[in-house]
Amino acid sequence: MTESTDDLIERYSYPVPRYTSYPTAPHFHAGINAKTYARWLSHLPADASISLYLHVPYCDRLCWFCGCNTKHTLRYEPVAEYLKALHLEIDWVSRQLGGRGQVTAIHLGGGSPTLLTPVDLLALKTKLTASFKIATDAEISIEIDPNDLDGGRYDAMAQFGLTRASLGVQDFDPQVQRAINRQQTLEQTYAVVEAMRRRGVRSINLDLLYGLPFQSETRLARTIDAGLGLDPDRIALFGYAHVPWMKPHQKMIPDSALPDRHERLVQSQMAAQQLKAGGLTPIGFDHFAKPSDSLAEAARNGRLRRNFQGYTDDAADALIGLGASSIGSLPQGYVQNISGSGDYSKAVLASGVAIAKGFALSSSDKLRRHAIETLLCTFRLTARDVAGYGAAGRALLREAEAIAMTDQDGVTTMQDGSFVITERGRPFVRAIAARFDTYLGSSTTRHSLAV
Structure with missing residues (x-):
């Protein structure tokens, strides 16, 4: 390793x-x-x-x-x-x-x-x-x-x-x-x-x-x-x-x-x-x-x-x-x-x-639920994935782009306008998806390890 x-x-x-x-x-x-x-x-x-x-x-x-x-x-x-x-x-x-x-x-x-x-x-x-x-x-x-x-x-x-x-x-x-x-x-x-x-x-x-x-x-x-x-x-x-x-x-x-x-x-x-x-x-x-x-x-x-x-x-x-x-x-x-x-x-x-x-569920919850589920299923989030959510979907994709642009570990990237979790990042997909969870940290619940 x-x-x-x-x-x-x-x-x-x-x-x-x-x-x-x-x-x-x-x-x-x-x-x-x-x-x-x-x-x-x-x-x-x-x-x-x-x-x-x-x-x-x-x-x-x-x-x-x-x-x-x-x-x-x-x-x-x-x-x-x-x-x-x-x-x-x-x-x-x-x-x-x-x-x-x-x-x-x-x-x-x-x-x-x-x-x-x-x-x-x-x-x-x-x-x-x-x-x-x-x-x-x-x-x-x-x-x-x-x-x-x-x-x-x-x-x-x-x-x-x-x-x-x-x-x-x-x-x-x-x-x-x-x-x-x-x-x-x-x-x-x-x-x-x-x-x-x-x-x-x-x-x-x-x-x-x-x-x-x-x-x-x-x-x-x-x-x-x-x-x-x-x-x-x-x-x-x-x-x-x-x-x-x-x-x-x-x-x-x-x-x-x-x-x-x-x-x-x-x-x-x-x-x-x-x-x-x-x-x-x-x-x-x-x-x-x-x-x-x-x-x-x-x-x-x-x-x-x-x-x-x-x-x-x-x-x-x-x-x-x-x-x-x-x-x-x-x-x-x-x-x-x-x-x-x-x-x-x-x-x-x-x-x-x-x-x-x-x-x-609020409309924002449904959008983030869909985004997290999509990342866990396909390891990417595209404009088409969030198109049905209008301006909120476009804003979330910009949020994803900001994550990729500041990523110094090579676990995410942008490809043709899509947010992509790289092969290097796939073992940590749960931790990456958690970046889109607006509720995380608002509970005292303890979770299991991401890997």
Whole structure:
């Protein structure tokens, strides 16, 4: 690693948001409530496309690296009670929509949605089918913990209509797995992949992490090689977000075992090169896909999007979040449910809805959201990208030009009137995008490292 690269890491690898929304969730406030949400839903056009995200905030084991909103349970009763509330929230949202919209995508996340019993999983699909108009070609995806699965659950997912399965792998090295409390063999993962494909699931995604405790280039390279051997359609290569002040269970991971910022960058760049050599196309800054995959096609055609699930080709007009802590994104702004599963259930049982906070977008917010998303998806911002925002768009492009003109690190430049993040700057795209975030610094929230 050159001295200049070391200097770049010092200057740009600092904590910033992941920008799966703008403004980011710490800026949501209680001024957005159930009445606001009901009004926004009622104003969706009759032909609006809708994406549903259903959150199951329970796991039967607690992975120490996890930054998700989840709760450890060895009993199924709390899950069953939670599902009653989830069904009621689906009813409430359906009433507000009044038949408007068509669901083009459904994603079950967690937690571990695969811990649901086959009966409960199929009852959930029945509820969704009765409550919404679901497109016959809707993409249906689920996050899988291989330790939860058996024949009945595989069959239930097939009956649910699953088209995409996302498997959390993280790392296959035994020492790394012990350090993050995520034991999972390659053979076990392979069995899940084969079982999904036998049941017609057409796309397999793997989630891998760099920056984990005891992880090294050699160990990560072995994990990448093993992952490619599973022939996945997509791989998400995330940097481990060590935020023990937010997720106390991460204190089980010793800080001394974590790679430093310089090692994290080396790991991420090595892994990216290995994935590209394995035939996958880079998507944004942390996803890779087969050239034939719809995500790669979206990137080539300028349709790549970024939302709370990361990079996506989901072009729905509205994302409706269901379940504890879920976030919805509508044309007018964001809404987020109560985070605690118990409090969420109480609120839904009382009124059918559990909105805790949200954010109404101004025209300036929409412009900056679009600019940040565009930079994260394409590493450039053109006059055409902001043309629909009139004078405000032109002013923002001048702001971008000023950043490039004063850049002495070579991470940005202007090319034919467009603001471009250079190859040198791409590992730090989140930090560069943060220059356009007018809310950053107005919150006491601490973020994970940019690389």
